[in-house]
Amino acid sequence: MLKVIKPGLETSVQDWPGRIGFANQGFPVSGPFDSWSFRLANLLVGNPPGTAGLEAQFLGPTLAFTDDRLIAVTGADMRPTLDGVPLPMWESVAVTAGQVLALGPARSGARAYLAVAGGIATPPMLGSRATFHKAGVGGLGGHALSEGAGLPLGPAPRPGAAPGRRVAPGARPPIGQGKRHEVEAVRGPNDDWIDDAGHATFYGTDWVLTGRSDRTGYRLQGPVLSFAGRARDKPVEHGAQPANIIDQGYPLGAVNLAGDTLIILVQDGPSMGGFINPWTVPYAVFWKLAQARPGDILRFREVGVEEAQALARDLGRKCTPAAIVT
Amino acid sequence: MADDPTIPGAPRLLPLGDAGLSVEFGDDLDPALTARVLALDAALAADPLPGVVETVPTYRALMLHLDPLAADLDVIARRVAALAGRPPPAVPSGRLWRVPVVYGGEFGADLAGLAAARGLTEAAAVALHAAPVYTVAMIGFVPGFSYLAGLDPRLATPRRPVPRPVVPASSVAIGGGQTSIGSIPAPSGWHLIGRTPVRPFLAGRNPPFLFAPGDRIRLVPLPAAAWEALDARAAAGDPVAGTETAAVAGPSGGAA
Numbered sequence: 001m002l003k004v005i006k007p008g009l010e011t012s013v014q015d016w017p018g019r020i021g022f023a024n025q026g027f028p029v030s031g032p033f034d035s036w037s038f039r040l041a042n043l044l045v046g047n048p049p050g051t052a053g054l055e056a057q058f059l060g061p062t063l064a065f066t067d068d069r070l071i072a073v074t075g076a077d078m079r080p081t082l083d084g085v086p087l088p089m090w091e092s093v094a095v096t097a098g099q100v101l102a103l104g105p106a107r108s109g110a111r112a113y114l115a116v117a118g119g120i121a122t123p124p125m126l127g128s129r130a131t132f133h134k135a136g137v138g139g140l141g142g143h144a145l146s147e148g149a150g151l152p153l154g155p156a157p158r159p160g161a162a163p164g165r166r167v168a169p170g171a172r173p174p175i176g177q178g179k180r181h182e183v184e185a186v187r188g189p190n191d192d193w194i195d196d197a198g199h200a201t202f203y204g205t206d207w208v209l210t211g212r213s214d215r216t217g218y219r220l221q222g223p224v225l226s227f228a229g230r231a232r233d234k235p236v237e238h239g240a241q242p243a244n245i246i247d248q249g250y251p252l253g254a255v256n257l258a259g260d261t262l263i264i265l266v267q268d269g270p271s272m273g274g275f276i277n278p279w280t281v282p283y284a285v286f287w288k289l290a291q292a293r294p295g296d297i298l299r300f301r302e303v304g305v306e307e308a309q310a311l312a313r314d315l316g317r318k319c320t321p322a323a324i325v326t
Numbered sequence: 327m328a329d330d331p332t333i334p335g336a337p338r339l340l341p342l343g344d345a346g347l348s349v350e351f352g353d354d355l356d357p358a359l360t361a362r363v364l365a366l367d368a369a370l371a372a373d374p375l376p377g378v379v380e381t382v383p384t385y386r387a388l389m390l391h392l393d394p395l396a397a398d399l400d401v402i403a404r405r406v407a408a409l410a411g412r413p414p415p416a417v418p419s420g421r422l423w424r425v426p427v428v429y430g431g432e433f434g435a436d437l438a439g440l441a442a443a444r445g446l447t448e449a450a451a452v453a454l455h456a457a458p459v460y461t462v463a464m465i466g467f468v469p470g471f472s473y474l475a476g477l478d479p480r481l482a483t484p485r486r487p488v489p490r491p492v493v494p495a496s497s498v499a500i501g502g503g504q505t506s507i508g509s510i511p512a513p514s515g516w517h518l519i520g521r522t523p524v525r526p527f528l529a530g531r532n533p534p535f536l537f538a539p540g541d542r543i544r545l546v547p548l549p550a551a552a553w554e555a556l557d558a559r560a561a562a563g564d565p566v567a568g569t570e571t572a573a574v575a576g577p578s579g580g581a582a
Binding site: 136 | 340341342343344345346348350353354355367379380381382383384385386387389391394395399464465466467468469470471473484485501502503504509510512527529534535538539
């Protein structure tokens with residue numbers, strides 16, 4: 001078991017790919033925001049890459065182990081310590097019963113991941129352990145970790161993986177202290193509601209990530225975008241504002257124009273709504289969003305569907321046991 | 327990925343990043359479009375395509391969530407084009423639900439204003455809203471939120487200029503030409519005209535969801551005095567929404 005001494009800012013149980021099969025009931029996929037770091041953590045401790053682990057945001061938790069386990073911490077650098085001694089990240093480490101793992105504020109990046117051999121064994125709900133607190137589903141009682149809670153662990157694999165396993169060079173996400181992030185974005189589905197000048201503005205602007213950003217949506221601050229004619233000359237059912245459209249499905253990664261505010265819809269985002277989505281950020285580069293911090297600059301780079309799919313294949317190749325070296 | 331000009335009414339295929347595809351049948355709120363969406367959804371469910379992880383029917387498009395490592399967009403496009411040409415079934419396949427609603431007052435803060443704006447008495451607006459048999463066109467935004475097709479155009483009202491940051495669970499609302507049964511508390515710019523004790527989604531209940539896209543809904547006005555008891559039963563896991571057999575629209579339903 002993992003005992004929660006301090007929960008951190010908002011630490012949640014997640015599994016990958018998350019909650020699949022209930023999109024037609026309005027459920028978001030949830031799951032880890034930086035699935036690259038998450039999957040590597042699991043591979044380091046010998047788990048299947050999607051096994052339930054913890055996602056810590058901005059300020060990590062303090063946890064006590066009640067049994068011996070192999071663990072790995074990846075993602076944002078929250079200066080993890082084990083009984084006060086710095087713990088190496090991106091590496092499998094053996095902990096023993098009674099030891100205390102503490103994560104602090106993120107020094108670079110925003111989200112850190114903890115994998116434990118055997119995984120977190122909270123009860124799955126709707127096919128997943130991923131936490132979606134708005135609907136009270138997954139995690140521990142539907143919510144983020146709270147002080148004093150105990151997280152059950154699954155049976156540790158026997159024989160287990162060894163300590164000292166590392167991620168191969170080049171196989172882990174380059175999370176740094178830089179404040180500028182180049183983020184790929186594909187045109188569509190509603191790109192024909194924006195005129196050429198609007199697209200040029202979108203791809204040519206240093207967008208500022210605002211503090212009103214979370215696992216639901218990333219709100220961006222920047223210039224006003226201009227619309228194509230059909231945004232104004234449209235059937236009345238589409239609504240009064242140029243950015244209004246008959247309520248429609250929102251893809252994961254939609255760059256949603258909510259009135260005049262751009263919001264990237266991410267892991268826990270709404271599945272439908274009445275605003276246009278002129279662009280989509282590929283799931284394969286969500287790790288960049290997950291590790292960006294409020295005040296950082298996002299600059300979008302236009303890619304086509306083929307390049308977006310190539311990014312997905314490339315990420316898939318990096319999240320295999322071949323990424324782990326001993 | 328362009329339209330196929332050889333098929334009349336062929337849908338537009340719109341890629342959604344690396345992991346999605348929208349099959350768009352048209353540009354209007356039109357029950358015929360929604361029927362085509364639901365028919366394509368049923369056809370894909372009966373014979374799944376590799377790489378299609380799940381599907382989300384909406385008013386005028388079917389959204390496909392894809393596994394980019396397994397999905398072949400060309401194969402999917404050909405298959406969708408073939409299936410989309412089939413006519414939708416003539417008889418609706420979904421269940422018919424009776425859903426009790428307390429209209430107006432504290433349960434529907436915007437009913438009086440909406441009725442006045444439409445030149446109706448509150449009673450007339452309620453009668454118009456409770457008259458149709460609606461179709462659940464799509465479920466989403468938040469879990470269980472059900473968009474109902476079939477609103478009487480005399481009740482259509484532009485959305486509120488400033489959305490509310492949160493509205494109560496299970497609110498019944500009108501936004502433009504659409505009406506809805508809400509689920510969990512969520513932000514909304516729609517006009518609140520009533521509330522139902524029915525929880526379209528309730529964590530821990532078996533089944534957790536009541537409605538499915540394609541189901542039909544009859545709204546039954548409920549006196550405010552009946553709210554408390556019914557709401558308590560619903561909170562404890564009773565659906566409190568009755569179903570009628572598809573062909574008979576008699577008052578055989580449960581709670582209402």
